[in-house]
Amino acid sequence: MNSTRDILIIGGGIFGAAIAWSLARQGQGHRVMILERGHPAGGATSRAAALVTQMRDDPLLVGLAQETFRAMAVLEAEGEHLGRHAVGALHxxxxxxxxxxxxxxEAAAGLGIRSQRLSLAEAQVRAPWLRPQSYDCAVLFPDDCYVEPYLLASAYLKAAVRGGAQLMRNADVRHVLHADGHVTGVELSDGQRLDxxxxxxxxxxxxNLLSAELGLPLPMAPVRSQYWITEAAPIFPRDGAIVLIPEIRAYARPEIGGLLFGIRERVPAVVDARQLPADLDGFVFDQADPEGWSNLAEGAESLDAFFPAVRSLGIAHYVTGPSNYTDDGQLIVGASHAIGGLFVATGCNGSGITFSGGVGRLLTEIVLERPPFVPPANCDPARRGAFDPYSPVHMAACAATRAGKSSG
Ligand SMILES: Cc1cc2nc3c(=O)[nH]c(=O)nc-3n(C[C@H](O)[C@H](O)[C@H](O)COP(=O)(O)OP(=O)(O)OC[C@H]3O[C@@H](n4cnc5c(N)ncnc54)[C@H](O)[C@@H]3O)c2cc1C
Incomplete structure (x- = not known):
């Protein structure tokens, strides 16, 4: 029995951590228990490139991202180290x-996002590895940053625990339990029940493994996100900017003296969530191309035009993991409706670090039945009704969202 902790959060990734923190900030920490079966932040969170960028075409998403900046400022003021590099994002x-x-x-300025057009010479200082002839226009969003995602998630968790929340490790949730149309708790894989x-x-x-068995499928699928890190070279200043090149669907940022870069593939790999192991270490999305070389080759020509050194430099690291893309590009945040007391926060569309603070606040407001700070309608978990989340057609639609994504 678990009589005092009447709010259970399944998952100690960045979303679960941010929700716990946000609930604790509303004085609800003593009610919260986070259930994590592995290491907190050991899933997708620890694998993120962790760009935290504000510009999105959808004002809802801008609001969520801006809330993360506020959250980071609060955590830093409390003495938390987030590994934040406030280098700005150069588009x-x-x-x-x-x-x-x-x-x-210009549209971003209307939403309170600062930017400044740079001369090409100014842009080169921030990204000397870019071929100067490859671009004609450079705009810097000076407030954007990247963080150490593990540290940001840990900071949310630590602050949540200071606010009264508890973290239970080795807690592998098998089923969400319900009776008479309302949640009653969860059952762990060791048979323990928590009310x-x-x-x-x-x-x-x-x-989806927990939701779909309740007849509440979530409109998302795990799609491969990936990036490569070059070996170190003097052309990569450690305080260089994040660079976004929307025309070739590429992004980059400094990493340990080298360059971390990603290029979005035309047809991203997607897996059936039922095939995903609990421990992602060594998990391969595509046996025929375990390190995404064919995607890199596909993008090489366009990448070459902007980043000629990519040909001569060695690749020191390859990182991959699942991002939960939805078929409509919207997040999944809210009540499940069909079962009272059941809420969901996922469907990050490759930007869960950026949206973490906003998702934490939004879900907290929904749970506590307070007016939400951004309109949540588009994020409704039940927006698709009944469908098969594991069908190839649905999974391909989710992968297509990644292929068409326009932000970093
Ligand atoms: C290569 C890559 C690059 C990325 N780059 C960026 C970026 O630059 N910027 C950005 O904003 N985002 C980025 N992302 C996306 C970001 O990592 C995700 O959006 C975010 O980490 C999702 O957080 P989450 O908490 O939903 O999931 P996770 O971090 O995966 O956390 C889920 C947790 O739930 C636990 N869990 C699952 N099932 C159970 C169960 N039954 N019982 C108990 N515990 C359970 C897992 O162990 C895990 O710890 C990137 C992702 C990848 C893979």
Whole structure:
């Protein structure tokens, strides 16, 4: 029995951690227990490139991202170290893409996002590895940053625990329990039952395994996210900017003297969540191409134009993991409706670090029945009704969202 902890959060990744922290900030910490079967932040969170960028075309998403910046400031003021590098994000575009970039910057200004157009010489200082002839327009979003995702998740968790929340490790949730249309708790894989009036499913790529068996499928699938890190070289200043090149769907940032870069593939690999192991170490999305070389080769020509050194430098590391893409590009945050007391927070669309503070606050407001700070309608977990989340057609639609993504 677990009589005092009546809010159970399944998953100690960045979403579960941020929700716990946000609930604790509302004086609810004593009610919260986070259930994590492995290491907190050991899932997708620890694998993220962890760009935290504000610019999105959808104002809802901008609001969620801006809330993360507020959360980071609070945590840092409490003495937490997030590994934050406030280097700004430099967006570059060719003559053809320049107008669209300037329009996006103008629209972003209307949402309170600062930006400044840089001369090409100024841009080169922040990203000397870019071929100067490859772009005609450069806009810097100076407030954007990247963090150490493990540290940010740990900071949320530590602050939640200071606020009264508890973390239970080795807690592998098998089923969410319910009776008479309301949640009653969870059952762990060792047979233990924990009672609760509120259960929050923040189980990341595994969230559908718990929801779908309740007849509440979530409109998402685990899609491969990946990046490569070059060997160290003097052309990569450690305080260099994040660089986003929307025309070739690429991003980059400094990492331990080298360059971390990703390029979005035309047809991303996607897996059936039921095939995903609990421990992602060594998990391979595509046996035929375990390290994404064919994706790198596919993007090599366009990458070459902006980043000629990519040909001569060695690749020191390859990192991959699942991001939960939805078929409509919206997050999944809210009540399940069909079962009272059941809530979900997932469907990160590759930006869960960026949205963490906003998702934590939004779900807290929904759970506590307070007015939400951003309109949550698009994030409704039940928006698709009944469907098969494991069907190839659905999984391909989720992968297509990643292929068409326009932000970092
Ligand atoms: C290669 C890569 C690059 C990325 N780059 C960025 C980026 O630059 N910026 C950005 O914002 N985002 C980025 N992301 C996305 C980001 O990592 C995710 O959006 C975020 O980590 C999702 O957090 P989560 O808490 O939903 O999932 P997770 O971190 O996976 O956490 C889920 C947790 O639930 C636990 N769990 C699952 N099932 C159970 C169960 N039954 N019982 C108990 N515990 C359970 C797991 O062990 C896990 O710890 C990237 C992702 C990848 C893979």
């Amino acid at each position: 570059v575009a060719s003559k053809q893409g320049a107008e669209a970039l300037l329009q996006r910057a 609760a009036r509120i259960v929050i499913n923040a189980a990341g790529a595994w969230a």
